[in-house]
Amino acid sequence: xxxxxxxxxxxxxxxxxxxxQDLSWYFDHHQKMVLASINPQIILIxxxxxxxxxxxxxxxxxxxxxxxxxxMSQWTxxxxxxxxAGIDVMASVLEFCHENKKSIFLYGAKPxxxxxxxxxxxxxxxxxxxxxxxxxxxxxxxxxIIDIINQHxxxxxxxxxxxxxxxxxxxxxxxxxxPTIFQTVGGSFDVYxx
Ligand code: UDP
Numbered sequence: 001x002x003x004x005x006x007x008x009x010x011x012x013x014x015x016x017x018x019x020x021q022d023l024s025w026y027f028d029h030h031q032k033m034v035l036a037s038i039n040p041q042i043i044l045i046x047x048x049x050x051x052x053x054x055x056x057x058x059x060x061x062x063x064x065x066x067x068x069x070x071x072m073s074q075w076t077x078x079x080x081x082x083x084x085a086g087i088d089v090m091a092s093v094l095e096f097c098h099e100n101k102k103s104i105f106l107y108g109a110k111p112x113x114x115x116x117x118x119x120x121x122x123x124x125x126x127x128x129x130x131x132x133x134x135x136x137x138x139x140x141x142x143x144x145i146i147d148i149i150n151q152h153x154x155x156x157x158x159x160x161x162x163x164x165x166x167x168x169x170x171x172x173x174x175x176x177x178x179p180t181i182f183q184t185v186g187g188s189f190d191v192y193x194x
Contacts, residue, residue, distance in 0.1 A: 004079050006072045009043045014063045015082055018165040023096045035173030037065040037086040043096055045164045052164045055171035090188050094125050103129035105152050108136035109189035117192035136161045146176050156181040160189045
């Protein structure tokens with residue numbers, strides 16, 4: 001695997017094509033695929049936050065979300081040449097789910113936002129089963145939230161709690177969660193709700 005360390009944070013040389021091709025491999029092998037969006041902000045956070053650092057170290061796909069990482073790569077050896085926007089990765093995952101009749105769960109954002117994003121995604125990708133969603137301000141315990149997500153038997157979990165909450169949450173609870181594909185998506189539900 002080709003990886004470059006930017007301020008001690010691993011970032012993979014990945015294109016959108018690589019990510020798309022890997023999706024079916026992880027389903028076929030029943031292994032968890034973790035798509036982590038890396039931007040300069042999260043690199044700076046991970047310098048001080050061990051949980052975030054560990055999340056990034058263990059993620060299977062750490063893509064350079066934005067031109068900031070491509071610029072930072074130029075200070076070292078410049079091998080990360082292509083930016084891969086998180087919203088485009090989410091769109092690719094949704095496309096894959098539509099083509100392969102997979103189910104998704106949305107966790108995060110404000111109640112009205114996540115509900116509308118779920119409706120819009122369902123409308124645009126008719127073969128996807130939007131198995132459920134939960135807003136990112138819900139006061140239930142982590143155990144209850146994990147149970148809710150697992151009871152929906154989704155293939156893909158998108159987590160939109162903002163950074164570093166979404167990275168910390170996934171780092172702590174991923175071992176207990178049953179989806180196959182995980183992606184930290186920041187403000188993407190807000191985009192899909194529009
Ligand atoms: N968010 C959430 N729970 C929180 C804090 C934030 O669900 O406790 C959601 C927020 O509503 C938004 C998303 O996280 O939909 C991303 O927030 P922001 O744009 O601040 O994060 P970034 O994209 O910069 O990481």
